[in-house]
Amino acid sequence: MSRLHVVSGKGGTGKTTVAAALALALAAEGKRALLVEVEGRQGIAQLFETEALPYEERKIAVAPGGGEVFALAIDAERALLDYLHMFYKLGSAGRALKKLGAIDFATTIAPGLRDVLLTGKACEAVRRKDRTGRFVYDYVVMDAPPTGRITRFLNVNDEVAGLARIGPIHNQAQAVMRVLKSPETAVHFVTLLEEMPVQETADGVAELRAAGLPVGGVVINMVRPQVLDEAAVEAAANGRRAEVARALAHALERTGSGGRAPKGRTGLISPPAGPADAVSADPFVEPLLQQAREHTERLALEHRGRGEIARLALPTYELQLLGDGVDLAGLYRMARELRKQGVAR
Structure with missing residues (x-):
């Protein structure tokens, strides 16, 4: 069973909503899940009807059976400060760099660095253990960038490891890729039964496979009922x-x-x-x-869309269209449906 679940999809397919429902589904029966946001849109806070998420892990929901869902909105600048403190012991010096604007400058001129920090923070949460040696989180769910950017986003540490041959940057990049390219990780795609989302899903799956990144399943979202026989x-x-x-x-x-x-x-x-x-x-x-x-x-x-998805030979899950929109009750309904279809097995 994978512990890091990365959720991607074409814009408008509901990937943030599916990521939230997946976190609830995985956290059921006493588990702990961390739901991570990397795009700075505060979509998780809106779905769970809570205030904007700070750069800290905060409990936002109780899953069926007593499980817990925590959330984290990763900020690239704060993640870089953590990185500087962890590997270079630049505590107060790192904060001084932030005041001077150096941190913002670094993450702006080097978009790849931003992706390294975001993926690195998520993988750190996957590997983190408590004093007893038990994982702090049973699962980490990442609301990731859209399909067109997901392979580059996840594979950026491979490029960094190749550029920095030695030292802590090289070691950190390799550690991240060991998680991302292992059975611990599964990248899921959210799609609609429409031509463009289905095609982007097929392209995304092909790109991930070519890069050696693990593909999970396909979630067909907003499925409409068949009225006529x-x-x-x-x-x-x-x-x-x-x-x-x-x-x-x-x-x-x-x-x-x-x-x-x-x-x-x-x-x-x-x-x-x-x-x-x-x-x-x-x-x-x-x-x-x-x-x-x-x-x-x-x-x-x-029907044609389902045929294209079937040819991908991946586990497939379906979520019905919620006619009145998605609220908290709708999220729990979606989570129950995902568990019913075996996503948490």
């Missing part, structure tokens, strides 16, 4: 109004909502009351039929 989908594709109207009428009856679909579930307009044959002839049913056709086209697109 296969016969109705085929009827909608071929424009058979009466059959589609009957199928839609049955679908709305199954909702138990008096002829109107629940908000955020199907997105379909409820048809006028009456027999299905009469509904099919009603002019008001045309917008509904148009949505049925669009739903059919989306199902075909999603």
Whole structure:
């Protein structure tokens, strides 16, 4: 079982939300998980409805079964001060450098240095042990940069180790890469069943494999329910109004909502009351039929996307679309679903 879970994905796929749900899922049954943010967006604080995270590990949630989730927003400047103190014993001198602006200057002109510090801090949390020799955290979950940058972000220490042949920088870079390229680490991709996110996921997996970095699984997020059965989908594709109207009428009856679909579930307009044959002839049913056709086209697109993801030969998990948005209750629902599908095994 991997202990460092790196979560990446194309922008807009919900990677921060999935990372938070994954941390809750892994922390269940008495475990301790650290949820790490590296992009400075304070997305974790917003999801857990808490104040902005400082540069310190802070408990933000209790997982089912008594586990605990801590969070850390890694700041590159503070991480560099930690690094200078740890390896060069520059305590007060490092703080003086910060006051002079040298720290900010260094992390700005050398973006690679920033990535070294961020990954190094996360790996330090993975390796950290208490006085009894037990790991402080059972799992560390990183809300990482997007798919297009993830391989360079994780592999930067390899480049640094090659540039600095000896000394503490070389040793630190090698120690980080030993974690990142080991079974302790798994890099997961979050995607939607849409063409661009699926393609970026496939490209990201290929890049990680080429770099020798461990790929975990694929989380298909915001999956929409299939409103129509296969016969109705085929009827909608071929424009058979009466059959589609009957199928839609049955679908709305199954909702138990008096002829109107629940908000955020199907997105379909409820048809006028009456027999299905009469509904099919009603002019008001045309917008509904148009949505049925669009739903059919989306199902075909999603089917192709699932096929592309299946070809990656990776563990795959699915999370349903939460129609009213993601709140704390929604995060716990997502965590339960991930555990149910075996993500924490």
